[in-house]
């Protein structure tokens with residue numbers, strides 16, 4: 001038997017922008033065991049949410065994760081609205097949908113760039129991030145911030161998109177779609193990319209469900225499940241269909257995200273054309289009543305689960321957030337053993353890990 | 361030493377470490393390296409290895425587990441070194457000030473030279489912060505910038 | 506109000522969870538609540554494929570031991586460890602036991618999520 005070596009992967013590692021540690025045991029080039037050690041990003045947000053008043057938690061929840069921040073803020077508002085319940089005006093629903101999809105666009109572009117970087121395709125990384133800046137500019141124009149938008153408030157949204165901005169958005173989004181299509185063509189058909197991703201980290205449909213995977217990771221294994229299917233916000237009107245691939249390997253996960261990226265742009269364009277006029281927010285009356293609620297939304301990385309419990313005061317009794325990476329990490333324990341050492345970064349990246357989400 | 365000090369100022373190598381930030385500032389640090397902002401045109405190069413770095417860019421508040429890692433990294437960077445705290449929460453704890461696992465800003469653990477506030481910081485501000493750190497470094501070394 | 510929640514006893518938990526596993530449901534998460542002298546744990550499952558969610562709720566005393574569901578769903582490893590750390594819920598035989606230091610460091614406050622736990626503020630200062 002070849003000697004075994006244990007290598008720590010992280011917490012500070014060039015491939016990972018975030019601190020997570022994987023203790024990898026390998027024989028020659030083959031990985032035999034992994035133990036994830038997390039906790040480097042734990043802050044204690046759930047407790048802090050009990051200490052703050054409920055309108056202030058929006059900012060805290062957005063900062064659970066800076067990449068999917070917009071959807072975190074919206075989901076928090078939605079779950080608190082369900083405690084009363086409050087009905088949000090239709091225009092606000094559309095605006096929330098648009099901003100959700102916009103942040104999905106930027107997140108998927110970011111991920112595709114990081115993936116290209118993980119196998120050393122540096123110029124592709126730069127190209128994806130160049131396009132991403134255009135989407136960030138749109139976010140800045142419409143919400144006032146590039147990354148943490150804090151656009152949603154309990155009862156609606158904080159800002160409206162006027163006609164001039166709308167025109168600009170549509171124009172830029174068309175441009176982004178065209179440019180990403182060209183890049184995706186390269187990424188999806190390139191020989192080297194295929195060599196690094198096809199057949200790596202395979203997860204079957206049964207395994208994926210048993211391990212509780214979510215999001216693009218689950219859909220790449222052939223399970224048709226997406227929280228947007230619930231038809232909340234404006235998704236019911238937009239004729240949304242989830243994107244599914246069959247193979248369950250890294251390549252399938254890449255394809256799902258590529259197609260979702262284009263779909264997200266299409267959904268935004270459609271939402272812009274159907275957006276009704278009207279109010280953008282209602283004022284909540286009194287404090288959140290003593291009640292419980294759950295809300296699930298689809299983030300770029302998968303399903304996020306919010307649970308809130310009110311007690312009639314301005315503070316919440318309990319808030320629990322289960323983020324997508326929290327559900328996806330156990331699948332690494334199945335995918336990594338048996339793979340080659342150089343494939344570890346690609347496989348780890350293929351679940352689109354977001355550690356600050358996981359640990360809160 | 362003249363030439364080494366001059367090149368230190370003209371082409372600083374930075375290393376980025378993420379404590380327990382929300383990622384917002386990390387992706388902005390990364391965005392600095394990409395075509396729109398492209399700090400490499402100023403000679404600033406991103407490094408993965410602390411032993412090669414001159415400037416340590418820290419994002420996020422210090423929590424009880426990363427404090428040890430941060431001290432360790434700081435000790436590995438050769439002198440003279442600069443530390444830049446990027447983001448409100450790296451400066452003071454920011455929104456996370458009342459979380460039980462947070463010790464506070466980066467300056468609770470290692471000395472900080474430049475504070476860049478903003479939640480999330482804009483890439484322009486980060487570039488400004490690096491420039492400020494370099495001015496400070498050149499003054500300390502007695503090199504004209 | 507949350508729909509489809511079923512109250513179960515501690516001893517029935519594993520049998521009920523097994524039913525979900527047989528039905529090919531996907532484990533979503535568990536939520537622990539501090540009720541003062543008792544802990545309330547709710548397990549959520551999604552009936553895959555689809556978007557229907559069901560829950561199992563049990564109420565246990567703070568010093569009662571509860572069985573681990575990791576034998577049925579491996580993915581509950583993280584959440585059971587978390588509940589153990591944050592609430593001091595006594596879960597027996599977790600498949601991978603982090604020993605109370607999965608998220609919390611050695612010098613972090615103990616069981617911080619209990620209502621009597623650390624109030625926060627610069628690391629409990």
Ligand code: SF4
Nearest residue numbers: 384385447448449479
């Ligand atoms: S300063 Fe704000 S955006 Fe930056 S890491 Fe901290 S919380 Fe996130």
